[in-house]
Amino acid sequence: xxxxxxxxxxxxxxxxxxxxxxxxxxxxxxxxxxxxxxxxxxxxxxxxxxxxxxxxxxxxxxxxxxxxxxxxxxxxxxxxxxxxxxxxxxxxxxxxxxxxxxxxxxxxxxxxxxxxxxxxxxxxxxxxxxxxxxxxxxxxxxxxxxxxxxxxxxxxxxxxxxxxxxxxxxxxxxxxxxxxxxxxxxxxxxxxxxxxxxxxxxxxxxxxxxxxxxxxxxxxxxxxxxxxxxxxxxxxxxxxxxxxxxxxxxxxxxxxxxxxxxxxxxxxxxxxxxxxxxxxxxxxxxxxxxxxxxxxxxxxxxxxxxxxxxxxxxxxxxxxxxxxxxxxxxxxxxxxxxxxxxxxxxxxxxxxxxxxxxxxxxxxxxxxxxxxxxxxxxxxxxxx
Amino acid sequence: xxxxxxxxxxxxxxxxxxxxxxxxxxxxxxxxxxxxxxxxxxxxxxxxxxxxxxxxxxxxxxxxxxxxxxxxxxxxxxxxxxxxxxxxxxxxxxxxxxxxxxxxxxxxxxxxxxxxxxxxxxxxxxxxxxxxxxxxxxxxxxxxxxxxxxxxxxxxxxxxxxxxxxxxxxxxxxxxxxxxxxxxxxxxxxxxxxxxxxxxxxxxxxxxxxxxxxxxxxxxxxxxxxxxxxxxxxxxxxxxxxxxxxxxxxxxxxxxxxxxxxxxxxxxxxxxxxxxxxxxxxxxxxxxxxxxxxxxxxxxxxxxxxxxxxxxxxxxxxxxxxxxxxxxxxxxxxxxxxxxxxxxxxxxxxxxxxxxxxxxxxxxxxxxxxxxxxxxxxxxxxxxxxxxxxxxxxxxxxxxxxxxxxxxxxxxxxxxxxxxxxxxxxxxxxxxxxxxxxxxxxxxxxxxxxxxxxxxxxxxxxxxxxxxxxxxxxxxxxxxxxxxxxxxxxxxxxxxxxxxxxxxxxxxxxxxxxxxxxxxxxxxxxxxxxxxxxxxxxxxxxxxxxxxxxxxxxxxxxxxxxxxxxxxxxxxxxxxxxxxxxxxxxxxxxxxxxxxxxxxxxxxxxxxxxx
Numbered sequence: 001x002x003x004x005x006x007x008x009x010x011x012x013x014x015x016x017x018x019x020x021x022x023x024x025x026x027x028x029x030x031x032x033x034x035x036x037x038x039x040x041x042x043x044x045x046x047x048x049x050x051x052x053x054x055x056x057x058x059x060x061x062x063x064x065x066x067x068x069x070x071x072x073x074x075x076x077x078x079x080x081x082x083x084x085x086x087x088x089x090x091x092x093x094x095x096x097x098x099x100x101x102x103x104x105x106x107x108x109x110x111x112x113x114x115x116x117x118x119x120x121x122x123x124x125x126x127x128x129x130x131x132x133x134x135x136x137x138x139x140x141x142x143x144x145x146x147x148x149x150x151x152x153x154x155x156x157x158x159x160x161x162x163x164x165x166x167x168x169x170x171x172x173x174x175x176x177x178x179x180x181x182x183x184x185x186x187x188x189x190x191x192x193x194x195x196x197x198x199x200x201x202x203x204x205x206x207x208x209x210x211x212x213x214x215x216x217x218x219x220x221x222x223x224x225x226x227x228x229x230x231x232x233x234x235x236x237x238x239x240x241x242x243x244x245x246x247x248x249x250x251x252x253x254x255x256x257x258x259x260x261x262x263x264x265x266x267x268x269x270x271x272x273x274x275x276x277x278x279x280x281x282x283x284x285x286x287x288x289x290x291x292x293x294x295x296x297x298x299x300x301x302x303x304x305x306x307x308x309x310x311x312x313x314x315x316x317x318x319x320x321x322x323x324x325x326x327x328x329x330x331x332x333x334x335x336x337x338x339x340x341x342x343x344x345x346x347x348x349x350x351x352x353x354x355x356x357x358x359x360x361x362x363x364x365x366x367x368x369x370x371x372x373x374x375x376x377x378x379x380x381x382x383x384x
Numbered sequence: 385x386x387x388x389x390x391x392x393x394x395x396x397x398x399x400x401x402x403x404x405x406x407x408x409x410x411x412x413x414x415x416x417x418x419x420x421x422x423x424x425x426x427x428x429x430x431x432x433x434x435x436x437x438x439x440x441x442x443x444x445x446x447x448x449x450x451x452x453x454x455x456x457x458x459x460x461x462x463x464x465x466x467x468x469x470x471x472x473x474x475x476x477x478x479x480x481x482x483x484x485x486x487x488x489x490x491x492x493x494x495x496x497x498x499x500x501x502x503x504x505x506x507x508x509x510x511x512x513x514x515x516x517x518x519x520x521x522x523x524x525x526x527x528x529x530x531x532x533x534x535x536x537x538x539x540x541x542x543x544x545x546x547x548x549x550x551x552x553x554x555x556x557x558x559x560x561x562x563x564x565x566x567x568x569x570x571x572x573x574x575x576x577x578x579x580x581x582x583x584x585x586x587x588x589x590x591x592x593x594x595x596x597x598x599x600x601x602x603x604x605x606x607x608x609x610x611x612x613x614x615x616x617x618x619x620x621x622x623x624x625x626x627x628x629x630x631x632x633x634x635x636x637x638x639x640x641x642x643x644x645x646x647x648x649x650x651x652x653x654x655x656x657x658x659x660x661x662x663x664x665x666x667x668x669x670x671x672x673x674x675x676x677x678x679x680x681x682x683x684x685x686x687x688x689x690x691x692x693x694x695x696x697x698x699x700x701x702x703x704x705x706x707x708x709x710x711x712x713x714x715x716x717x718x719x720x721x722x723x724x725x726x727x728x729x730x731x732x733x734x735x736x737x738x739x740x741x742x743x744x745x746x747x748x749x750x751x752x753x754x755x756x757x758x759x760x761x762x763x764x765x766x767x768x769x770x771x772x773x774x775x776x777x778x779x780x781x782x783x784x785x786x787x788x789x790x791x792x793x794x795x796x797x798x799x800x801x802x803x804x805x806x807x808x809x810x811x812x813x814x815x816x817x818x819x820x821x822x823x824x825x826x827x828x829x830x831x832x833x834x835x836x837x838x839x840x841x842x843x844x845x846x847x848x849x850x851x852x853x854x855x856x857x858x859x860x861x862x863x864x865x866x867x868x869x870x871x872x873x874x875x876x877x878x879x880x881x882x883x884x885x886x887x888x889x890x891x892x893x894x895x896x897x898x899x900x901x902x903x904x905x906x907x908x909x910x911x912x913x914x915x916x917x918x919x920x921x922x923x924x925x926x927x928x929x930x931x932x933x934x935x936x937x938x939x940x941x942x943x944x945x946x947x948x949x950x951x952x953x954x955x956x957x958x959x960x961x962x963x964x965x966x967x968x969x970x971x972x973x974x975x976x977x978x979x980x981x982x983x984x985x986x987x988x989x990x991x992x993x994x995x
Binding site for chain 1: 453562745
């Protein structure tokens with residue numbers, strides 16, 4: 001390599017490669033609730049909404065089905081229209097006769113019947129096919145968080161705003177739910193087991209510590225727990241719980257009867273004390289939770305939103321805030337996985353790791369009297 | 385269209401970027417004393433997704449790193465662009481970029497028969513740099529309603545519609561057009577624009593296709609991809625896909641409208657740039673090339689065999705976002721079999737899941753590095769297996785078969801035979817960043833098992849896509865940089881094909897080294913030996929395999945050849961083909977360790993600590 005490298009210099013700012021997960025006690029949360037296609041919006045700016053308030057509704061076109069009319073009737077494609085009892089745009093009912101052919105004084109009878117309620121969409125004289133479409137399917141979008149409508153996108157949806165605590169997890173399964181927060185373990189190091197969960201937890205958002213056991217997951221589903229928030233989960237447990245191995249992380253659609261939010265990672269992982277204490281602070285509050293995760297450049301992480309009335313602290317421009325000496329970071333890879341510390345130094349020059357790679361690094365004070373050198377790519381900023 | 389701001393011969397600085405799914409990589413080139421060279425690299429996280437949703441932010445950050453490292457100012461003072469041309473000590477003369485961010489170009493293709501027109505359409509889309517989400521054909525084994533559900537659930541950027549030879553089947557092709565129309569596929573980016581469709585099927589039904597689709601889709605008609613069964617004509621379709629990619633897809637991706645104004649050359653999908661680089665190697669050496677781009681989300685495999693270029697993309701085989709999918713498809717045991725020390729399955733699975741959820745992290749410890757290298761072998765193995773299903777002979781035509789081949793029960797479908805491959809070239813973060821170059825050579829050898837004599841190359845710091853796009857407007861500069869700074873000669877692999885018992889003699893190699901020395905190596909079955917021969921040096925070799933072993937001249941036949949040196953040297957690989965690892969754990973680990981130590985693959989002291 002023929003690189004010109006500026007020697008012996010310390011940069012004043014750097015950008016963490018992994019976007020930091022947000023753990024905020026008080027912030028303004030805006031949720032855009034949008035229909036997949038245009039429809040009707042039921043709320044107006046200033047309206048107060050609850051978790052389940054329907055904000056907007058639309059109808060998605062029903063499923064089409066292609067009927068091979070020429071084949072069924074045993075005629076040429078261009079002759080199909082002669083036997084039709086319905087035209088394009090006509091409504092149809094299940095089992096209704098769409099086309100029929102009678103020959104040899106009624107000895108031969110062939111009929112084409114409607115597979116479902118709907119309408120005739122197209123008739124092709126080239127292929128002899130008829131396309132029928134089922135009835136439209138209604139789709140509702142609810143508010144998901146209680147709050148105030150601050151913006152309405154005509155025919156599309158609305159933005160709901162609330163004052164809340166906001167916690168992002170690293171990985172989750174299951175979709176949007178809500179429930180009352182209960183801290184089920186004594187400390188962030190403790191594992192959430194089946195014995196921690198009781199009848200009174202129906203509909204709750206249960207907070208565990210470092211891991212959730214398979215038995216605990218099963219019991220939680222049996223008892224109707226709404227959501228589990230936990231530091232870590234075993235790969236084998238997750239696989240057997242959802243019934244398949246996760247290949248690419250696009251989650252949120254699993255129908256497993258519960259939403260799970262993992263805050264730290266896979267394996268036994270002590271929940272960050274900041275996250276645990278924040279959840280404990282709001283024990284008894286109602287929270288909105290979504291496990292949906294899509295990991296492409298950190299686009300979508302699972303979230304816990306706890307609406308409350310405590311005062312809003314001043315907002316910081318998160319996008320421009322880089323990593324500086326003093327920034328609090330979490331180490332996200334071996335050998336110091338999970339450790340939290342403060343950035344001491346950001347040397348510009350590349351440094352060699354144990355793996356022998358030369359990369360840009362930073363020095364982190366772990367607060368235990370130990371300063372360690374970590375690749376810049378292996379930390380995330382803790383945003384509080 | 386390229387609009388150069390200066391004649392190429394007057395240029396002094398060039399900037400190229402690749403906006404990857406994870407990282408945006410800037411490469412800075414400079415002409416010094418008449419020679420174009422690579423100067424420095426800058427990297428930053430890609431910012432195509434929320435909350436940023438502006439790809440130029442990542443580009444600016446990567447370029448800022450180049451500025452920081454060189455002191456050369458490139459960004460305009462308001463940060464809203466690249467200063468072009470170079471003047472008064474700042475700016476560059478040319479800026480170009482490739483992109484695979486936000487999932488790259490995602491396509492669906494259709495054809496009439498799965499193994500004929502649909503297969504040709506698949507190859508054309510792949511050749512244009514697309515990820516093919518699904519191939520719909522009349523005989524793909526799915527019911528009509530299943531196909532409709534599938535099409536409705538996909539949100540492609542574009543559809544390539546093929547089917548029928550010119551003047552051939554028509555009603556069945558219209559059936560497929562009707563199927564697509566009924567399913568009403570919606571474009572992935574934005575709901576406000578029409579989904580682009582390229583029709584490359586039977587010419588005689590064009591009016592009908594236009595009547596059915598003209599209003600609801602952005603329809604483009606090109607020459608038939610299979611005008612007659614014996615000919616595959618993918619180029620017009622490939623060109624149309626590329627144009628529509630710029631016109632419709634890129635202009636709807638966050639920040640790309642801005643980025644398109646910054647660049648002097650059309651933005652190209654990363655795999656298309658990478659493919660051009662692979663073709664540049666094949667053109668220059670006039671040999672058969674098998675290449676790979678092992679990325680974070682996908683694995684692209686390229687073959688150039690007797691001038692025929694084919695690309696495959698395994699959309700969910702990769703080293704970061706898709707790392708757990710490699711584990712899922714290969715099976716965790718197949719990953720663990722390459723690790724010479726004790727790690728239990730749950731531990732390895734957790735590491736990979738943690739890499740997947742935090743895809744930009746890198747291995748700090750040797751243990752972690754070896755785990756990633758093990759995954760890479762499996763991703764490459766699966767990627768090549770996939771490639772072989774695409775790099776096939778044209779089906780549906782009569783092949784003359786002699787008596788011998790009639791008795792051959794399974795006539796090979798693919799023409800990618802390792803003995804016919806002269807060059808293997810690798811790129812992508814893991815290979816380019818391997819701390820010792822011999823590691824990437826060995827990973828490629830384990831995964832692909834080259835046969836006979838194979839030259840091995842790799843990308844130095846991941847700039848093949850950059851040079852690929854640059855080569856479209858300034859081939860001389862691209863090749864100069866490619867040759868001097870990008871293409872690392874790893875060395876040559878000499879691997880006899882055959883089977884024997886461990887310890888049996890399989891070949892003798894007599895080298896005439898560049899300094900005039902002669903070296904004789906006697907190689908036994910099961911061993912692998914490294915002969916130092918520096919980069920840009922050659923040695924003459926006479927390779928004599930024993931009876932039953934073949935190094936390219938036929939079983940037992942001697943081969944005389946000039947052997948290329950490289951940073952890893954010449955690797956004499958007598959481990960047999962196919963390479964088999966012992967089933968039992970202890971002997972397998974012992975054998976791996978012997979190979980690793982013999983090749984000086986990893987720092988020995990740290991490796992010992994892991995055992």
